[in-house]
Amino acid sequence: MKKFLTSSLLLASLLLSSCGKVSYDISMYKKEMTYHDNFKIMQLTDLHFGIEMDSDKEIKHLNKMLDIAKNEKYDLIVITGDSFLDAKKAHVNLLINTIDNANIPWAYTYGNHDFQGQYDSLYINDQIKKAKNAVFVDYDNDNIHGYTNYFINLKEGDAIKYRLFIIDSNSYHPTGFKYGYDIIHDEQIEHIKNIYKDAPATALAFFHIPLTEYQIAYDLYKDGQIIGQGENNEPCCPGYTDKNHAFNWLKNCGVIATFTGHDHVNYSDLLYKDMILSYGVKSSDLVYHQDDKIGYKLITLPSDVGEFGLNKIESRFVLYE
Numbered sequence: 262m263k264k265f266l267t268s269s270l271l272l273a274s275l276l277l278s279s280c281g282k283v284s285y286d287i288s289m290y291k292k293e294m295t296y297h298d299n300f301k302i303m304q305l306t307d308l309h310f311g312i313e314m315d316s317d318k319e320i321k322h323l324n325k326m327l328d329i330a331k332n333e334k335y336d337l338i339v340i341t342g343d344s345f346l347d348a349k350k351a352h353v354n355l356l357i358n359t360i361d362n363a364n365i366p367w368a369y370t371y372g373n374h375d376f377q378g379q380y381d382s383l384y385i386n387d388q389i390k391k392a393k394n395a396v397f398v399d400y401d402n403d404n405i406h407g408y409t410n411y412f413i414n415l416k417e418g419d420a421i422k423y424r425l426f427i428i429d430s431n432s433y434h435p436t437g438f439k440y441g442y443d444i445i446h447d448e449q450i451e452h453i454k455n456i457y458k459d460a461p462a463t464a465l466a467f468f469h470i471p472l473t474e475y476q477i478a479y480d481l482y483k484d485g486q487i488i489g490q491g492e493n494n495e496p497c498c499p500g501y502t503d504k505n506h507a508f509n510w511l512k513n514c515g516v517i518a519t520f521t522g523h524d525h526v527n528y529s530d531l532l533y534k535d536m537i538l539s540y541g542v543k544s545s546d547l548v549y550h551q552d553d554k555i556g557y558k559l560i561t562l563p564s565d566v567g568e569f570g571l572n573k574i575e576s577r578f579v580l581y582e
């Protein structure tokens with residue numbers, strides 16, 4: 262996590278030595294889990310816990326989903342941002358404790374609203390670091406923008422079967438008189454390139470704010486030009502620019518699918534230029550939503566990596582009682 266903007270020149274000297282060798286220890290950002298056939302990931306997104314909520318009702322619903330995860334033996338939960346909005350420390354503690362008590366490993370990244378609460382900017386990080394089942398790494402002031410820039414290697418013996426990039430897509434960016442949504446920054450992309458260069462692997466990427474390509478792909482899908490599943494019920498709201506070509510770089514770094522949140526009533530999965538662009542299913546009824554489209558995404562990773570595709574991604578709707 263970087264607290265201050267660094268000039269690109271300084272950044273270059275920080276990340277690369279004169280011979281082009283990476284001068285920081287990539288393994289600091291690495292987590293490992295054991296892969297097994299049909300490894301299952303539950304993606305939760307946009308829970309929006311905060312002061313407006315009925316805590317008993319929300320925890321009951323979240324536990325209903327976590328009970329499914331336990332009963333169906335999911336291997337990992339990935340939370341893709343906007344877990345909080347107008348929250349207090351008690352809401353942060355409540356969500357983290359509830360997730361952690363499911364005794365399933367869980368990974369976390371931030372959305373644009375998570376810091377709009379009554380706590381300092383490291384509070385969420387600090388609570389996650391104390392949780393016994395969290396698969397999480399962040400370093401204060403490490404000169405890589407954003408709070409989560411880690412990756413999880415799913416290992417089969419010594420081999421990396423799949424890699425999961427857990428990326429912070431940041432929050433807002435001033436554009437003229439308005440604020441747009443932010444993007445994955447240049448040095449984050451450099452970091453991803455370094456990880457891939459160090460050990461290439463097939464990867465999935467999890468972050469909050471969708472890429473510009475999400476709207477392009479959906480228009481093509483509606484026009485019958487590409488395949489997909491699910492629906493978008495609002496326009497995509499990507500970051501303010503695609504100037505750093507994150508889509509291309511992710512693809513060049515082994516990513517075959519990206520999983521985001523942010524647009525609450527969109528839950529499409531689209532195959533665009535050999536990459537799956539997937540929206541999570543909103544996981545609570547807090548803030549705007551569709552009552553019958555609340556739940557989670559289930560992602561299954563087959564042992565034959567070439568078999569991963571749209572049919573391995575499922576929108577699961579878990580409604581309130």
Ligand SMILES: [Fe+2]
Pocket residue numbers: 307309343372374523524525
């Ligand atoms: Fe949200």
